[in-house]
Amino acid sequence: MEQIRAYFNNFLPLTDNEWEDFSSCFKKETYAKKEYLVRAGESCDFIAFIAEGVYRFYYLQEGEEKVTAFFFPGDFVTNYRSFLTGKPSEHFIETLKPSVIYKIHRQDLNLLYDRHKNIERLGRYIAENLYLTVAKRLDSFLHxxxxxxxxxxxxxxxxxxxxxxxxxxxxxxxxxxxxxxxxxxxx
Amino acid sequence: MEQIRAYFNNFLPLTDNEWEDFSSCFKKETYAKKEYLVRAGESCDFIAFIAEGVYRFYYLQEGEEKVTAFFFPGDFVTNYRSFLTGKPSEHFIETLKPSVIYKIHRQDLNLLYDRHKNIERLGRYIAENLYLTVAKRLDSFLHxxxxxxxxxxxxxxxxxxxxxxxxxxxxxxxxxxxxxxxxxxxx
DNA sequence: ATCATTTCTTGACTTTGGTCAATGAAATTC
DNA sequence: GAATTTCATTGACCAAAGTCAAGAAATGAT
Structure with a gap:
């Protein structure tokens, strides 16, 4: 749990009050190997912080598995597109090893955004960062x-x-x- | 100018007060064809709303021009990576037709973020949207x-x-x- | 340990897009 | 509007990755 706070501190330090409110929204979950966090067709209404484990993010195209991303300890794992739009995921999110994660749900996060300007800003930083990550990956593909x-x-x-x-x-x-x-x- | 407000309304309506503060930060500029908005090596410290014109976003790799994006009226044109990180742009942004744009600079935008929670949120929405755009493009490349x-x-x-x-x-x-x-x- | 399944490697051949070069069309410039 | 430059098309050939198939190696299950 403290690693989450440490991660956020890279972007913007939260006060104890903000952090208390934030952290009380996280729910711990554990998964075995080859379990699904999200299946295609389901909506992904959470973001999860990975304490332990490795995830792959893939979808099926004509029966073939197309891997789009991997997630490791310290990453946030989610279908961010589905999370943002509410639309069903086209992707599966599957554990490749036994995992421990901390989930926060969309509704709870939106309430946090309403209550704390600092967390609203943190949300912006996270979105900006995810933009940079995916933009970099696209660049690597192009070049x-x-x-x-x-x-x-x-x-x-x-x-x-x-x-x-x-x-x-x-x-x-x-x-x-x-x-x-x-x-x-x-x- | 009103088209910018209309565009923002798609995300989140601003009050007259917020909009007044926001819009007073925009600076109108006009460009002829084949002019550079940003050159490689320069930092891109602004976001510009395109009222008229078409832009291409490209960089040089071994003497070859690699086009990464096009921007059209109604889009925001910027090197968002450079804008966010402050690092120099590797890309050129060039007009393909005569253009009219409204620029807002990083410093001014950050002050707006500080002053108005709603604009902070708007910034998050814009980052989230840019994420969706680039993620979609990456998907298309992969698949x-x-x-x-x-x-x-x-x-x-x-x-x-x-x-x-x-x-x-x-x-x-x-x-x-x-x-x-x-x-x-x-x- | 053995067997079954999954994953990895290698070979022969095909397909797709890249390279180089020539020609023609279109757009700019004077 | 003629000349020049830029852009688009086409052909012959090449290189890189894909396909199909067989077998080896690694992994997991009993």
């Missing part, structure tokens, strides 16, 4: 070849990614498992 | 082939895009002009 993308991915999170099956990494990189295997072979 | 992406692009903005040179559209789609030409030929 780098699969080999560079693979390198960059490994640089970021090599420890945790070593436990992730290679075909999921391939999908995340937008290539086929065979191609990723060949990229690694010629190194 | 669609160039032909689909071309179709989707044309669906969105066909009128204004007709006046944009094809090689810029090709770059935006992440393909070579020759390939786009061939896609169009086989229709």
């Amino acid at each position: 780098d070849n699969p080999e560079n993308r693979n390198q960059e991915l490994l640089n970021r999170n090599s420890k945790l990614l070593q436990e992730v099956p290679q075909y999921m990494l391939a999908s995340y990189l937008g290539i086929k498992p065979e191609t990723l295997s060949r990229i690694r072979a010629r190194k | 669609d082939n160039p032909e689909n992406r071309n179709q989707e692009l044309l669906n969105r903005n066909s009128k204004l895009l007709q006046e944009v040179p094809q090689y810029m559209l090709a770059s935006y789609l992440g393909i070579k002009p020759e390939t786009l030409s061939r896609i169009r030929a086989r229709k």
